[in-house]
Amino acid sequence: MAAKRVAGAHADKVLPAIREAQAAGAKSFRQIADALTARGIATRRGGTTWEERSVANILKRT
Structure with missing residues (x-):
């Protein structure tokens, strides 16, 4: 449960950045992932490169 x-x-922390990317025209999970990577937003594990599946998982939670 802790995980x-x-x-x-x-997800709550990153969601505003995802919404900003969408408002700027990012439509696909790949485009959103690229936008998060370009902004230097860390993944949950502290990585610097976002993957489509990570974005999809966050949007699925909301």
């Missing part, structure tokens, strides 16, 4: 809490907290 779900951490993932949920990270």
